[in-house]
Amino acid sequence: ALMITDACINCDVCEPECPNGAISMGAEYYVIAPSRCTECVGHFDEPQCVAICPVECIPLNPEHVESREQLQAKYEGLEAEK
Numbered sequence: 131a132l133m134i135t136d137a138c139i140n141c142d143v144c145e146p147e148c149p150n151g152a153i154s155m156g157a158e159y160y161v162i163a164p165s166r167c168t169e170c171v172g173h174f175d176e177p178q179c180v181a182i183c184p185v186e187c188i189p190l191n192p193e194h195v196e197s198r199e200q201l202q203a204k205y206e207g208l209e210a211e212k
């Protein structure tokens with residue numbers, strides 16, 4: 131999963147781009163729910179939030195490092211919820 135750092139300027143553009151509904155407003159700036167972030171695996175070739183963020187504040191979450199297989203499995207689990 132990816133994460134948003136405190137460099138976020140709350141510009142709102144990433145939230146609607148997330149195919150998994152993983153991004154929401156947190157206490158001070160936007161946050162990514164690790165359980166819903168597939169790093170866009172299953173939907174797109176690259177993370178859509180990273181592609182659109184104007185301040186490059188969305189790195190990998192070091193507490194949620196996952197393989198492509200794990201991300202694919204998360205994607206399939208999220209799709210099964212629909």
Ligand code: SF4
Pocket residue numbers: 132147148149150151152153162166167168169170177178179180
């Ligand atoms: Fe959503 Fe993709 Fe960004 Fe993860 S990488 S928060 S799934 S847009």
Ligand code: SF4
Pocket residue numbers: 134137138139140141142143144145160179182183184185186187188
């Ligand atoms: Fe924050 Fe970047 Fe999302 Fe804008 S696009 S709300 S700066 S994380």
